[in-house]
Amino acid sequence: MMYLSTKSQDRPRLPVYASGLLLICVLILIANAVSLSMNLQSLREANAAQVTNARAVDKLQYLNVIVTDAESSLRGYFLSGSEAYLGPWRAAPGEIDAKLRELDQLLAGSPSQKRNLAQLRTLLTRKLANLNDIHEVYKVGGLQDIVKIASVTDDKSVMDEIRLLTVIMVEEQNELIARRGDSFYLEYRNGVLIGIGISVGAILVLLLFYRLVQDSYSNRVEAERALQRSNETLETTVAQRTEQLSVLSRHLINVAEVEKAKLARELHDEMGANLTSISMNLMTVASRLKHTHPELAATLEHARGTLNDTVELKRRIIEDLRPSLLDNLGLSAALDAYGKDFAETTGLACDVLVDGPVDQAAPSSAIAVFRIVQESLNNVAKYASAQHVTVHLAREGDLLALEVSDDGVGIDGDAAAKPKSHGLVGMRERALLLGGTFKVERGVNNVGTRVTAQVPLGNRDDAGAAPSADAVSGLRQSGDGHTPSSQPYSTRPHTLPDLDGQLP
Numbered sequence: 243m244m245y246l247s248t249k250s251q252d253r254p255r256l257p258v259y260a261s262g263l264l265l266i267c268v269l270i271l272i273a274n275a276v277s278l279s280m281n282l283q284s285l286r287e288a289n290a291a292q293v294t295n296a297r298a299v300d301k302l303q304y305l306n307v308i309v310t311d312a313e314s315s316l317r318g319y320f321l322s323g324s325e326a327y328l329g330p331w332r333a334a335p336g337e338i339d340a341k342l343r344e345l346d347q348l349l350a351g352s353p354s355q356k357r358n359l360a361q362l363r364t365l366l367t368r369k370l371a372n373l374n375d376i377h378e379v380y381k382v383g384g385l386q387d388i389v390k391i392a393s394v395t396d397d398k399s400v401m402d403e404i405r406l407l408t409v410i411m412v413e414e415q416n417e418l419i420a421r422r423g424d425s426f427y428l429e430y431r432n433g434v435l436i437g438i439g440i441s442v443g444a445i446l447v448l449l450l451f452y453r454l455v456q457d458s459y460s461n462r463v464e465a466e467r468a469l470q471r472s473n474e475t476l477e478t479t480v481a482q483r484t485e486q487l488s489v490l491s492r493h494l495i496n497v498a499e500v501e502k503a504k505l506a507r508e509l510h511d512e513m514g515a516n517l518t519s520i521s522m523n524l525m526t527v528a529s530r531l532k533h534t535h536p537e538l539a540a541t542l543e544h545a546r547g548t549l550n551d552t553v554e555l556k557r558r559i560i561e562d563l564r565p566s567l568l569d570n571l572g573l574s575a576a577l578d579a580y581g582k583d584f585a586e587t588t589g590l591a592c593d594v595l596v597d598g599p600v601d602q603a604a605p606s607s608a609i610a611v612f613r614i615v616q617e618s619l620n621n622v623a624k625y626a627s628a629q630h631v632t633v634h635l636a637r638e639g640d641l642l643a644l645e646v647s648d649d650g651v652g653i654d655g656d657a658a659a660k661p662k663s664h665g666l667v668g669m670r671e672r673a674l675l676l677g678g679t680f681k682v683e684r685g686v687n688n689v690g691t692r693v694t695a696q697v698p699l700g701n702r703d704d705a706g707a708a709p710s711a712d713a714v715s716g717l718r719q720s721g722d723g724h725t726p727s728s729q730p731y732s733t734r735p736h737t738l739p740d741l742d743g744q745l746p
Contacts, residue, residue: 263454267447274440281433288426295419298348301341302408302415305362308337309369309404316373320380331373338366352418358411365404372400492675495668499609506563509556517553521546565612572601573608574635577615581633588623591630598637604700610672611635611644611697614680617665618646618693626650626691637699641678646693652684653691673697 312334318327342363349355528542560566568576574596581594603611615633622631628650636643666682673680678697685692 263447263451267444267451270440270444270447274437274444277433277436277440281430281437284426284429284433288422291422292419294348295415298345298415299412301345301348302411305338305341305366306405306408308334308341309366309401312370312373313401316377319377331377334373335370338370342366349415352414355411355414355418358407358414362404362407362411365400365407369400369404488671488674491667491671495671495675502563506560509560509563513556514553517549517556521549521553524549564609568608568612569605573603573611574600576608576612577633577635580612580616580619584619584623590623590628592619593630593632595632595634597635600635600637600642602637602699603642603697607642607676607697607700610676610678611642611695613672614644614669614693614695615646617669621665622646622648622650622691628690638696640699642697642699644693644695644697647685648690649685650690652689653682669693669695676700 308330311330313331315327315330319325319331342359345359346356349359524542524546528539528546531542532539565576565580567579577596578594581592584590585592615635619631619633622628626648628648631646631648634645634647670680673695676697678695680693680695682691682693684690
C-alpha cells in the first residue's frame with residue numbers, strides 16, 4: 243500500500259521570527275536568573291551584617307558585665323576577707339582582652355566604631371588599673387584606707403564613661419544595621435520590580451510563542467488531514483486496481499484452462515484421427531510392398547514407429563494440457579499417477595497420500611488442486627535440491643486440504659513478493675479463484691518448504707462453464723465471487739492399431 247508523506251530530506255528550520263522569540267525568551271530567563279542571584283547575595287550580606295551586629299552588641303554588653311563583676315568581686319573580698327570572691331576580678335583582664343580582640347574584628351569595617359573601641363580600651367585599662375590599686379591599698383591599710391580612697395578617686399566617673407561609651411557604640415551599631423536594612427530594602431524592591439518586569443516580558447514572549455505554536459499546529463493538522471484524505475483516496479484507488487488485477491488474473495487462469503481444454507480436444511479429436519489414418523495408410527502400403535520391395539516396406543515400418551512416437555508425444559502434451567486421469571478416474575488417481583511419473587523423471591522420492599473421498603470434488607476444484615500440486619513439484623525439482631517430497635491431500639468437511647512438503651533448502655520468507663514469483667502467484671490465485679486459501683512457508687524445524695492450500699469441495703454436478711462475453715469484457719466474477727472453471731473432457735491414452743494380416 244502506498245502513502246503520501248510530508249517528510250522532507252532536509253532538516254526543517256524555524257522561521258527567523260520564531261528563532262528571535264526563542265532568543266529573547268532565553269535572554270529574559272538569563273536576566274531573571276542573574277537578578278535572583280544578586281538578590282540572594284544581598285540577602286546573604288544583610289543576614290551576615292545582622293549576625294555581626296548582634297555579636298558586637300552582645301560582646302559590648304558583656305564587657306560591662308565583666309567590669310561590674312570584677313568590681314563586685316573586690317567589694318565582696320573587702321567585706322568578707324575571703325579570696326574566693328577574687329575570681330571574677332582576676333579573670334577580668336584576660337576576658338576583656340579577648341572580647342576587645344573579637345570586637346576589633348567585628349567592627350573592622352566601621353572607622354568610627356574603631357575609634358570608639360580604642361577609647362573603650364583605654365577606659366577599661368584605667369578601670370582595671372584602679373581596681374588593682376584598690377586591691378593593693380586594701381592589703382596594706384585595710385578597709386579604712388579603701389573608704390578614704392573611694393571618697394577622693396574618680397573610679398565612679400570612669401565606670402560611667404565605660405557604660406556611656408558602650409551605649410553609644412551599641413546605638414551606632416544599631417544605626418548602621420538600620421542603614422544597611424534600608425539599603426537592602428531598596429535593592430530588594432528594585433529586584434522585585436525588575437523581576438516583575440522580566441516576568442511580564444517572559445509572559446508576553448510566551449504568549450507570542452504560544453500563538454506561533456498554535457498557528458503551526460493548526461497548519462500541521464490541516465496538512466495531515468489533507469494528507470489523510472489523499473491517502474484514503476489513494477488507498478481506495480489502489481484497492482480497486484488491486485481487485486481489478488486480481489479478477490483479471492483469475493479470469494486469465496480460467497481462460498488458460500479453457501484454451502488448454504480446447505487445444506487438448508482438438509489434438510485428441512482431429513490430430514488423433516489424422517495420425518490414425520496415416521498409420522493405417524502406412525500399414526496398407528507396407529503390407530503390399532513387403533514381398534515385392536522389402537527395403538521400402540522396412541522404411542515404412544520405421545516411419546510407422548516414428549509415427550507411434552509422435553502419437554505418444556501427442557498424448558503427453560494432452561496430459562499436460564488436461565490430465566485425462568483426472569476426468570476418467572478422479573483426483574486421487576491423477577495425483578498418484580503424476581507423483582509416480584515425477585519420481586521416475588526426477589529421481590526424487592515422492593509420496594502421495596490421499597485421505598478421504600476427495601474424488602467427490604467438483605471439476606473446478608479438482609483441476610485447481612492438481613495444478614497447485616503440479617507447480618509445487620516443478621518448483622521442488624528446479625529449486626529445492628531436495629531428496630524427498632510428500633504430497634498429502636485430505637478432505638476436511640467441505641474443504642480439500644492440500645500440503646506439499648520437501649526436505650530441501652527451504653524458501654525465503656519474501657519469495658512470494660518477488661516480481662518473478664509467477665508460479666507462487668498463480669497457485670495463490672487458483673486457490674482464491676474458488677474462495678480458498680494458500681500459504682507458502684518453511685517446513686518443520688526450518689527445514690525445506692511447505693505449501694498448504696485449502697479449496698472448497700464444490701458441487702460434483704457443476705461441470706463448470708466458460709466465461710461469458712460480459713464476464714470477459716468486464717472482468718466480472720460469478721455470483722459466488724469466483725470465476726467458473728472450464729468444461730471437463732476425457733483424453734484416453736491409446737496407440738495406433740496394428741492392421742497386419744487384416745489388409746488384402
